[in-house]
Amino acid sequence: MTTTEPKADLRFYLQAARDALLWKLDGLSEYDIRRPLTPTGTNLLGLVKHTATMEFGYLGDTFGRPPGEPLPWAGEGAEPNADMWATAEESRDFVVGLYRRVWAHADATIEALALETVGRVPWWPDGRDEVTLHHAAVRVIADTHRHAGHADILRELLDGAVGMNQGNTSMPSTDPAWWESHRERLEQAAREADKRA
Numbered sequence: 001m002t003t004t005e006p007k008a009d010l011r012f013y014l015q016a017a018r019d020a021l022l023w024k025l026d027g028l029s030e031y032d033i034r035r036p037l038t039p040t041g042t043n044l045l046g047l048v049k050h051t052a053t054m055e056f057g058y059l060g061d062t063f064g065r066p067p068g069e070p071l072p073w074a075g076e077g078a079e080p081n082a083d084m085w086a087t088a089e090e091s092r093d094f095v096v097g098l099y100r101r102v103w104a105h106a107d108a109t110i111e112a113l114a115l116e117t118v119g120r121v122p123w124w125p126d127g128r129d130e131v132t133l134h135h136a137a138v139r140v141i142a143d144t145h146r147h148a149g150h151a152d153i154l155r156e157l158l159d160g161a162v163g164m165n166q167g168n169t170s171m172p173s174t175d176p177a178w179w180e181s182h183r184e185r186l187e188q189a190a191r192e193a194d195k196r197a
Helices: 006-023 030-034 044-058 092-112 133-159 176-196
Strands: 118-120 130-132
Touching: 006 044, 006 092, 006 133, 030 044, 044 092, 044 133, 092 133, 130 133
Parallel strands: none
Antiparallel strands: 118 130
């Protein structure tokens, strides 16, 4: 993609990250998208819920454009980390639908306001809470790509699926034997380096 329009660049990279994150849910059971796969409970559907919440905040509330729907897990008195997992009552369709509504809301904010527009991040300390739309959009892009990377690792642990999307693995090989040999080589290098330390 080549463009000289900054907003188009921001929307392109933000949408690429959004799509990558949602693709990680495809074909998995309700259990697998929700199960905690790290000691801190990181899970695929929770990453989507968290990313939706942050995008609504940074590209909505921050610029006086509240989402118009309650997010009880992000409100006053919510339990810590409530945005990082989905309850049994919060279906995949609910969380994905919320995220898609977030996209429309955030894209409308980017379209409606100049990139130099200053907003106030409600959860940042007073006096250090101002941010431009450009900065907020870059922050959301970085955060979404970061969480898409988390999702890459979680999905690979679950069933071996890797990449930005089904048609773009960005991997040098699809041969399991090649990967097994590669992993063994890395293990050997790690052991040798440890002996030298």
